[in-house]
Amino acid sequence: MSWFTETLQSSLGKKLLMALTGLFLIIFLITHLAGNLQLLYGTKDDFNQYAKFMTTFPPIKAVSYLLYASILGHAVYGLMLTLKNRQARPVQYAYNQPTANSTWSSRNMGILGTMILIFLVIHMKSFWYEMHWGAIPEVNGFKDLHGVTVEAFKSPLYVLFYVLAMAALAFHLMHGFQSAFQSLGWNHPKYTPLIQALGTGISLLIPALFALIPVVMLLTNS
Amino acid sequence: MNLTLKVWRQKNNQEYGRLETYKIGDISPDMSFLEMLDVLNEDLTRKSIEPIAFDHDCREGVCGMCSLYINGRAHGPKFGTTTCQLHMRSFKDGDTIVIEPWRARAFPVLRDLVVDRGAFDRIMQKGGFVSVDTGSAPDANIIPIPKPVAEKAMDAAACIGCGACVAACKNASAMLFVSAKVSQLALLPQGQVERQTRVEKMVAQMDKEGFGNCSNTGACSAECPKEISVENIARMNREYFSARLTGTEI
Ligand code: HEM
Ligand code: FES
Numbered sequence: 001m002s003w004f005t006e007t008l009q010s011s012l013g014k015k016l017l018m019a020l021t022g023l024f025l026i027i028f029l030i031t032h033l034a035g036n037l038q039l040l041y042g043t044k045d046d047f048n049q050y051a052k053f054m055t056t057f058p059p060i061k062a063v064s065y066l067l068y069a070s071i072l073g074h075a076v077y078g079l080m081l082t083l084k085n086r087q088a089r090p091v092q093y094a095y096n097q098p099t100a101n102s103t104w105s106s107r108n109m110g111i112l113g114t115m116i117l118i119f120l121v122i123h124m125k126s127f128w129y130e131m132h133w134g135a136i137p138e139v140n141g142f143k144d145l146h147g148v149t150v151e152a153f154k155s156p157l158y159v160l161f162y163v164l165a166m167a168a169l170a171f172h173l174m175h176g177f178q179s180a181f182q183s184l185g186w187n188h189p190k191y192t193p194l195i196q197a198l199g200t201g202i203s204l205l206i207p208a209l210f211a212l213i214p215v216v217m218l219l220t221n222s
Numbered sequence: 223m224n225l226t227l228k229v230w231r232q233k234n235n236q237e238y239g240r241l242e243t244y245k246i247g248d249i250s251p252d253m254s255f256l257e258m259l260d261v262l263n264e265d266l267t268r269k270s271i272e273p274i275a276f277d278h279d280c281r282e283g284v285c286g287m288c289s290l291y292i293n294g295r296a297h298g299p300k301f302g303t304t305t306c307q308l309h310m311r312s313f314k315d316g317d318t319i320v321i322e323p324w325r326a327r328a329f330p331v332l333r334d335l336v337v338d339r340g341a342f343d344r345i346m347q348k349g350g351f352v353s354v355d356t357g358s359a360p361d362a363n364i365i366p367i368p369k370p371v372a373e374k375a376m377d378a379a380a381c382i383g384c385g386a387c388v389a390a391c392k393n394a395s396a397m398l399f400v401s402a403k404v405s406q407l408a409l410l411p412q413g414q415v416e417r418q419t420r421v422e423k424m425v426a427q428m429d430k431e432g433f434g435n436c437s438n439t440g441a442c443s444a445e446c447p448k449e450i451s452v453e454n455i456a457r458m459n460r461e462y463f464s465a466r467l468t469g470t471e472i
Contacts, residue, residue, distance in 0.1 A: 003466065007463075007466040010425060010426070010429055010462075011395075011425070011428070011429050011433075011435045011436070012425060012436075012458075012459055012462050012463070013466075014435060015435060015436060015459075016459075016463065081435050081437075084434065084435065085392070085393035085394075085395075085434040085435055085437070087327065087432075087434075088326060088327050088328070088393055088394040088395070088432060088433055088434030089325050089326055089327065089392075089393070089394045089434070090327050091325050092325065093291060093294065093322055093325055094228075094230075094241055094320060094322060095228075095293065095294045095320040095322070096294045097293065097294030097295050098294075098390075098392060098441065100294075100295055100299075100444070101295075101390055101439075101440070101441040101444035101445050102392070102439035102440055102441040102444065103439070106437060106438065106439040106440070107392050107437075107439055109437060175438075175439075178438075179437070179438040182438045182452065182455065182456050182459075183436075183438065183459060184459065185456045185457065185458075185459035185460030185463065186456065187452070187453050187455075187456030187457075
């Protein structure tokens with residue numbers, strides 16, 4: 001094994017990868033959210049043109065491959081870490097009071113991540129797969145992804161699923177954002193309070209805005 | 223005080239243990255938790271029951287020998303306190319108290335409440351010391367160290383190696399212990415010569431011992447009797463990544 005792979009396979013190296021991929025996913029979420037908000041304030045053509053741009057513009061395509069790798073890497077390493085961490089305590093305490101010393105989200109990153117993963121599979125089937133390989137009718141020269149979205153969010157059950165997934169994301173980020181900086185070694189009396197405040201802010205704001213879109217579309221289109 | 227105790231009893235490392243219930247009366251609120259266990263053990267001896275094995279030495283909160291997971295918390299319900307410094311006034315008359323050993327794959331139970339913390343010693347043997355000749359005791363102030371740096375090194379050095387961090391962590395991770403030991407030397411001039419190899423070797427041994435990874439829950443620091451900060455964990459992350467990236471040892 002080279003020093004490089006050895007480093008990435010150490011306990012600290014695995015966490016470094018989790019932190020880097022996690023932070024990259026957060027940056028992606030922000031751009032994804034900015035694009036999606038066009039479903040609320042833009043026209044049908046704006047959104048469809050934007051969707052085409054995002055799937056065909058070469059630099060964005062390049063970044064999208066990094067994104068797929070990040071999601072896979074983050075999920076695989078995350079589940080591996082969770083499994084290994086369970087094995088580190090083969091006999092559980094008969095009586096345990098973890099609420100006294102840590103937050104609920106910080107202890108349940110594996111479960112929250114798995115919920116996000118299930119959401120991602122369904123979400124990508126509904127829109128990403130359809131956009132790339134599905135038979136979507138064209139409107140004004142663009143694939144009508146907007147129409148696919150409107151159709152999907154007519155189902156209250158599907159919208160509820162989205163809202164619940166975003167709640168899981170909120171809890172995942174509540175711990176994840178500040179945890180990533182700690183994993184990178186960035187703990188400083190001047191900046192850590194700022195990072196924590198920012199983490200709380202974005203972990204509430206991003207999922208809330210994501211969840212708002214299907215709810216508004218359900219209410220206006222049905 | 224009258225108490226009901228549920229204590230983990232286990233003959234040895236091979237057999238599986240179980241919680242046994244004991245009633246105990248006449249406990250003074252001024253007794254320490256370990257004194258209460260002494261009273262129980264005398265009582266058990268009189269009844270020809272094998273006394274409960276538990277670790278202890280200084281009983282002053284400085285040696286790190288005492289352990290015990292009491293009512294679901296490492297070193298009991300108080301923060302910043304070792305079990306030997308915990309007093310029965312922290313409990314109420316009629317309470318039921320559950321007492322378990324530290325639980326971690328890397329800390330196998332030897333008997334009852336005693337676990338083998340040899341994993342910590344093996345990590346220390348990989349680099350938790352200074353092996354270069356630093357000369358005889360220098361004159362005071364001949365090596366300038368800024369006060370805040372000296373304070374941080376001292377805070378890290380306050381770790382008594384009891385293992386409460388491992389016991390409290392949901393992953394049984396040893397990050398707080400190892401990071402305190404890495405930090406106390408990384409911060410001081412005497413530690414510089416072996417700074418990079420130390421962190422690499424200690425982390426490698428930590429991984430080999432079967433501790434879990436760090437999820438940054440902060441449970442370790444919250445339950446640490448010496449209140450060692452998770453800042454040390456961030457420092458060890460920095461030390462480790464920079465050593466791996468720039469160190470010449472491949
Ligand atoms: C958009 C989606 C996601 C984002 C933005 C995200 C973000 C993050 C961040 C920033 C961290 C902190 C890393 C650290 O502690 O250093 C983290 C941790 C974690 N993530 Fe995600 N994550 C996402 C999806 C997932 C998925 C799909 C899984 C799959 C199972 C997952 C599993 C985990 C686990 C288990 C941890 C904690 C690792 C540990 O114990 O330290 N995450 N995530
Ligand atoms: S017995 Fe020495 S610290 Fe408790």
